[in-house]
Amino acid sequence: RGSMGIEKIKRGNWVMQTLAETWFLFTNWKYVVPLAINLSGSAVYYYTLSSADITIAVPITNSLALVFTILGGMLVGERPPTRTELIGMSCIVLGVALCVTS
Numbered sequence: 001r002g003s004m005g006i007e008k009i010k011r012g013n014w015v016m017q018t019l020a021e022t023w024f025l026f027t028n029w030k031y032v033v034p035l036a037i038n039l040s041g042s043a044v045y046y047y048t049l050s051s052a053d054i055t056i057a058v059p060i061t062n063s064l065a066l067v068f069t070i071l072g073g074m075l076v077g078e079r080p081p082t083r084t085e086l087i088g089m090s091c092i093v094l095g096v097a098l099c100v101t102s
Contacts, residue, residue: 003025003028003031004030005024005028006021006024006025009021009024030076030077033075033076034072034073034075034076037068037072038072041065041068044061045061048060048061049061056099056100059099060096060099060100063092063095063096064092064093064096066088066089066092067089067092067093070085070089
């Protein structure tokens, strides 16, 4: 949804087209906010890998990625999670809590 409207941008050559599309995306908060959240999540992921036990860090970050993707989607106007997705997210969070506390 953040890139909605980009297909209307038309320029004469591919360089100007690329620049216009890039400008459109980076001045659109519906694109920039999820991108910033995603990039900050990647930074936390790599920091966690360098400072934590890898047998715990990798499963936790990989499983929580789904939870944060669903929550981030809700922030930008996507549909709320279904009952099944909420149950799945709860199971993921419970599993992460068990891994961390054991």
